[in-house]
Amino acid sequence: MGAGSLIALMIAAIAFSGIALLISKFVLKATTNKQKGEPYECGIPTTGPSRIQFNVGYYLFALVFLIFDVELIFMFPWAVVVKEVGWLALFEIVIFLFILFTGLLYAHKKGALTWK
Amino acid sequence: MEREELQQIITNKFPEALAAEGGQWLNLQVPANLWPEMALWLRDEPSLACNYLFCLTCIDRNPDLEMVYHLRSLQHGHNLVVKSVLNRENPIITSVSNIWRTAEFHEREVYEMFGVAFTNHPDLRKLILPDDWEGFPLRKDYEDPINMIKL
Amino acid sequence: MGLRNYLSDVASGVKSLLTGMKVTGRLFLRHHKEKITQQYPDNKDTMVYPERFRGEVVMPHDDNNEHACTGCTACELACPNGTIKIITKFDVTPEGKRKKAIDTFIYHLQLCTMCNLCIEACPTDAIKMAQTFEHSVFDRSQLIKKLNQEGSKIREGVE
Amino acid sequence: MYRETEVIQTIPGTDEMVLNIGPQHPATHGVLHLVITLNGEIIKKVEPHLGYIHRSIEKMCESLSYRQFIYSTSRMDYLSSHINNHACALCVEQGLEVEIPRRAQYIRVIMDELTRIASHCLWWGAMAMDVGALTPFFLAFREREMINDIMEETCGARLTMNYMVPGGVMFDLHPNFVGRVKHFIAHFKSKIDEYDELVTGNIIFQNRLKNIGVLRPEDAISYGCSGPTARASGVSCDLRKHMPYEIYPELQFEEVLDNGGDSFARYLVRLTELRQSMHILEQLIDDIPEGDFQAKTKAVLKLPKGEYYQPIETARGEFGVYIVSDGSTTPYRIKFRSPGFSNLSVLDHISRGQKIGDLVAIMGSLDLVIPDIDR
Amino acid sequence: MMFSLENITNSIHEWLYANLNATLALIIEFAIIGVLVIGLFAALGLVLIMMERKVSSWMQLRLGPNRVGPGGMFQTVADTIKLIVKEGMTPDRVDKLLFNLAPFIVMVIAMVVMAPIMFAKGFQIWDINIGVLFVLAVSSISVIGILIAGWASNNKYSLLGAMRSGAQIVSYELSAGLSVLAIVVLSGGLRMSTIIDAQQTGWWLFKGHIPAIIAFVIFIIAVTAETNRAPFDLAEAESELTGGFHTEYSGMKFALFFLAEYVNIFVVCAIGATLFLGGWMPFHIGNWQAFNHVMDYIPSSIWFFGKTFLLIFIIMWFRWTFPRLRIDQLLQLEWKYLLPISMFNLLLATVVAIAGWHF
Structure with a gap:
């Protein structure tokens, strides 16, 4: 069975969630009031906006991840043919990982991996 | 340190401080304007070293208000009670929160419960009561017909 | 960080985690032998009520519908919350003397903190603590109880 | 004349955010309300807002007699209600100058130490739960439940016992008491090692607590910290040693001190205190003297005019009862110096620059009981 | 073989294509x-939540649910009904579209990831030739659902939880990928069936020596983190952020997140x-013909589900034992420990694979 099954699965997921939500919508009549619509913050009205500029700490990891993840993708084709290529493959991946590892060390030295 | 010795040292330096008879520990009555200077001295004088303020409160001695400071020296192990009488209408005393940091919270509590204003306090706001509370609940003349039930 | 330190860090970390997992694993295997929770409404028949447990104030009556309360209001004075209210009346004894007795012994369970001071104060041991504890009701007024039974009177010889 | 409440607002364009932790939050153990200013995960400022469970016990006590007011202190620090009651009883006795029978002193000290163990057990479970481990909570309750059962049998209640009265204790010990306490000691000794295996040695737990919320000794003194919080910073302040009451001077035990000052040191101090309390119990339980359990006191107590202060070492630190008497049957003014109030005031100081997860760990290690703080 | 899912699927397939035209047959197959x-999905949700509650209660010396049905078996059914009947609230100032979209995204991802899983011998939705890569690629999209949920909620707890989850999931993606790569190197293929066939003579955990064991440990840690399970549940972090990214979700919308979380656990454990552990391959010991023969009689689906539930149990075991990590420790664990170790481990696996040191 081919890629069509993915579409079937997606439709199934959407149908499942949609039907569940619809049932719950029909089962009861929702009432609203002002307090109900407040964002939950331990019962205290929030001060200031909730969507704000955020500390760079989280994004540094995302940046480093991006580099490593792309490199990881390069390794998949290699992994499939390791056994056929033999020792040369080991040689290649040693160089590849060495460069990656140096990158990691560099990021570590630069303090990108320390939470600020 | 013995009580008499303690009293000797303090009254030598501050003759205005009056020691009261009786009680568990040495009781001193000081004027409010002398208190900040004396508080600093009590903490820093090596022979006294009252570095631990373990209780700070106020008593409504109708008509006056009386601030009570319980001090302890963790080095020497002696205790000391300092009191200062304040005017009921306009109770003002200098904050000791820069000398003993614990006073910051205790003074905020006294401020809202008795209405004593502490000058030089870094953040004198209501701590326990709601911000719009009126009156000083721990004063003897406080009346609240709704929330207070007389048995 | 030397490589040796690095590896010993990893090893000691993994070891501490495995020790923790050993404990929970042991608990998991032992779960059928030891239970720390009770199946509350199910075990009502087998539950042990310590005789000193303070659940609510009751006034024991004997078979002749007699109690030991003289209406001295010691308990009413001892109560910190105003839980007890005693309404007294004057009975006329056969000899023609007027004698003080209780008309109604009102007990506000909703105010009671089970501090036991009223029991301590009672000179005639007329009231005691019962071991009940399920006091929830839908209407608060149901918690105001009358402790002396209808038509009851004071036991002979209790002064 | 007085400064109005400032409303803290986020400054637009900066990445600071004001977050309310509590009053309905799993980590605040009740109704503590903290307004924290955050930069990302880093805490810039913590501001406690109190009063959600303030019942004005001090004002209430002004209209209660010297026998009656004791029960209300059980409701303050409900985890060490025995010790609170004990302090009140001692303070009244100090004014009345009555001699407490030796048996009553033994019973009181045994009860105090049992309460301390129960309180620390609950703290241990709650602390582990704060940092994310849920199983320890139930293990801690297994032991705490045994103590509660013992208490229930002897005192008649599980939490708010009101067992201490001026002059002694309310009832004599239950006949089963000694046997059950001995059984508990034997049981707990084997279980306390399980605590270490499951939580103390765990590398995640240690990393969560070490070097977090470091409280230096001079700050601990200045902020008026007491109990295990201060002792973890190396401040010797155990009132059982320094201002001994009852039969503590005759007992062999050590004041637990640690120099770390961080959350892990506070954790270790409490855990070691558990063992010390067991040690005290072992010394006492075998030879409780015979005699009265209550001294004879008048029906209506009147304290002579004057002021009485009685400090006592609860599970959380120094609890003080300050009674001002005008010679009548009710106190003129009562002040309760609660350990939690001072310990809470240090929270802002030690949690600045830490992360949200650390704040929760610090609060856990300070062992705050909110009714104790609000009173 | 007495009972085989492969035969059933094959016969249905043949019957459909023999009796109907190709398009209709395909559509009916998709519908099936x-x-x-x-x-x-529904069954997994019910079973896993029940399992979680029972495992946790037994580790905590409690009884666990025991009221609804025999031994409390239908407790989760009752919970589901409760969640359906509850109101799915949408707070006032949320981004309505994204807020309602997020559960769908999470659900779609959780379901699509199921495609290459081989539930039994020859019983698979799509034996995609890059099976493992597909799972890694698709499962990492679920972080978008969490980020959307956190951002749209207009709630500070949610936002913090979403941010944490973003940093966390992307990080652990790497070591999960590298530990999977070690097995790919040993098996020589990305296709699920290839990997399982390579374990005909023994499971990689046993015959792959040290690199496979290290890879297994790192894989379990990484997927625990990727599925936001304790001790890595920083995105929810009950004692810190109350509910994390799903603070504002209630009723069925919350149930969808909850369900997706458990299905994700199932998926990663299945992988x-x-x-x-050799997927549906029975347990064989060397030349013990009789023993191996008995093992062959156990249906392959039981082998598969048995192994998967064993791993799920281990992950639940983690949850009820360990305290939660802090965000910086979490990232430190990944970048300073797991990633270098798994890089090194990949080299080790390569050496083992090329030298043919595995059995």
């Missing part, structure tokens, strides 16, 4: 798949079972 997967 859809219904089956939805059924599996773990496939890679390290």
Whole structure:
């Protein structure tokens, strides 16, 4: 069975969630009031906006991840043919990982991996 | 340190401080304007070293208000009670929160419960009561017909 | 960080985690032998009520519908919350003397903190603590109880 | 004349955010309300807002007699209600100058130490739960439940016992008491090692607590910290040693001190205190003297005019009862110096620059009981 | 073989194509798949939540649910009904579109990831030739659902939880990928069936020596983190952020997140079972013909689900034992420990694979 099954699965997921939500919508009549619509913050009205500029700490990891993840993708084709290529493959991946590892060390030295 | 010795040292330096008879520990009555200077001295004088303020409160001695400071020296192990009488209408005393940091919270509590204003306090706001509370609940003349039930 | 330190860090970390997992694993295997929770409404028949447990104030009556309360209001004075209210009346004894007795012994369970001071104060041991504890009701007024039974009177010889 | 409440607002364009932790939050153990200013995960400022469970016990006590007011202190620090009651009883006795029978002193000290163990057990479970481990909570309750059962049998209640009265204790010990306490000691000794295996040695737990919320000794003194919080910073302040009451001077035990000052040191101090309390119990339980359990006191107590202060070492630190008497049957003014109030005031100081997860760990290690703080 | 899912699927397939035209047969097959997967989804949700509650209660010396049905078996059914009947609130100032979209995204990802899983011998939705890569690629999209949920909620707890989850999931993606790569190197293929066939003579965990064991440990840690399970549940972090990214979700919308979380656990454990424990392959010991023969009689689906649930149990065991990590420690664990170790481990696996040191 081919890629069509993915579409079937997606439709199934959407149908499942949609039907569940619809049932719950029909089962009861929702009432609203002002307090109900407040964002939950331990019962205290929030001060200031909730969507704000955020500390760079989280994004540094995302940046480093991006580099490593792309490199990881390069390794998949290699992994499939390791056994056929033999020792040369080991040689290649040693160089590849060495460069990656140096990158990691560099990021570590630069303090990108320390939470600020 | 013995009580008499303690009293000797303090009254030598501050003759205005009056020691009261009786009680568990040495009781001193000081004027409010002398208190900040004396508080600093009590903490820093090596022979006294009252570095631990373990209780700070106020008593409504109708008509006056009386601030009570319980001090302890963790080095020497002696205790000391300092009191200062304040005017009921306009109770003002200098904050000791820069000398003993614990006073910051205790003074905020006294401020809202008795209405004593502490000058030089870094953040004198209501701590326990709601911000719009009126009156000083721990004063003897406080009346609240709704929330207070007389048995 | 030397490589040796690095590896010993990893090893000691993994070891501490495995020790923790050993404990929970042991608990998991032992779960059928030891239970720390009770199946509350199910075990009502087998539950042990310590005789000193303070659940609510009751006034024991004997078979002749007699109690030991003289209406001295010691308990009413001892109560910190105003839980007890005693309404007294004057009975006329056969000899023609007027004698003080209780008309109604009102007990506000909703105010009671089970501090036991009223029991301590009672000179005639007329009231005691019962071991009940399920006091929830839908209407608060149901918690105001009358402790002396209808038509009851004071036991002979209790002064 | 007085400064109005400032409303803290986020400054637009900066990445600071004001977050309310509590009053309905799993980590605040009740109704503590903290307004924290955050930069990302880093805490810039913590501001406690109190009063959600303030019942004005001090004002209430002004209209209660010297026998009656004791029960209300059980409701303050409900985890060490025995010790609170004990302090009140001692303070009244100090004014009345009555001699407490030796048996009553033994019973009181045994009860105090049992309460301390129960309180620390609950703290241990709650602390582990704060940092994310849920199983320890139930293990801690297994032991705490045994103590509660013992208490229930002897005192008649599980939490708010009101067992201490001026002059002694309310009832004599239950006949089963000694046997059950001995059984508990034997049981707990084997279980306390399980605590270490499951939580103390765990590398995640240690990393969560070490070097977090470091409280230096001079700050601990200045902020008026007491109990295990201060002792973890190396401040010797155990009132059982320094201002001994009852039969503590005759007992062999050590004041637990640690120099770390961080959350892990506070954790270790409490855990070691558990063992010390067991040690005290072992010394006492075998030879409780015979005699009265209550001294004879008048029906209506009147304290002579004057002021009485009685400090006592609860599970959380120094609890003080300050009674001002005008010679009548009710106190003129009562002040309760609660350990939690001072310990809470240090929270802002030690949690600045830490992360949200650390704040929760610090609060856990300070062992705050909110009714104790609000009173 | 007495009972084989492969035969059933094959006969249905043949019958459909013999009796109907190709397009219709395909559509009907898709419909069957859809219904089956939805059924599996619902069943997994019910079973896993029940399992979680029982495991946790037994580790905590409690009884666990025991009121609804025999031994409390239908407790989760009752919970589901409760969640359906509850109101799915949408707070006032949320981004309505994204807020309602997020559960769908998470659900779609959780379901699509099921495609390459081999539930039994020859019983698979799509034996995609890059099976493992597909799972890694698709499962990492679920972080978008969490980020959307956190951002749209207009709630500070949610936002913090979403941010944490973003940093966390992307990080652990790497070591999960590298530990999977070690097995790919040993097996020589990305296709699920290739990897399982390579374990005909023994599971990689046993015959792959040290690199496979290290890879297994790192894989379990990484997927625990990727599925936001304790001790890595920083995105929810009950004692810190109350509910994290799903603070504002209630009723059925919350139930969808909850369900997706448990299905994700199942999926990653299924992948773990496939890679390290031989998927549906029975347990064989060398030349013990009789023993191996008995093992062959156990249906392959039981082998698969047994192994998967073993791994799920281990992950639950983690949850009820360990305290939660802090965000910086979490990232430190990944970048300073797991990633270098798994890089090194990949080299080790390569050496083992090329030298043919595995059995």
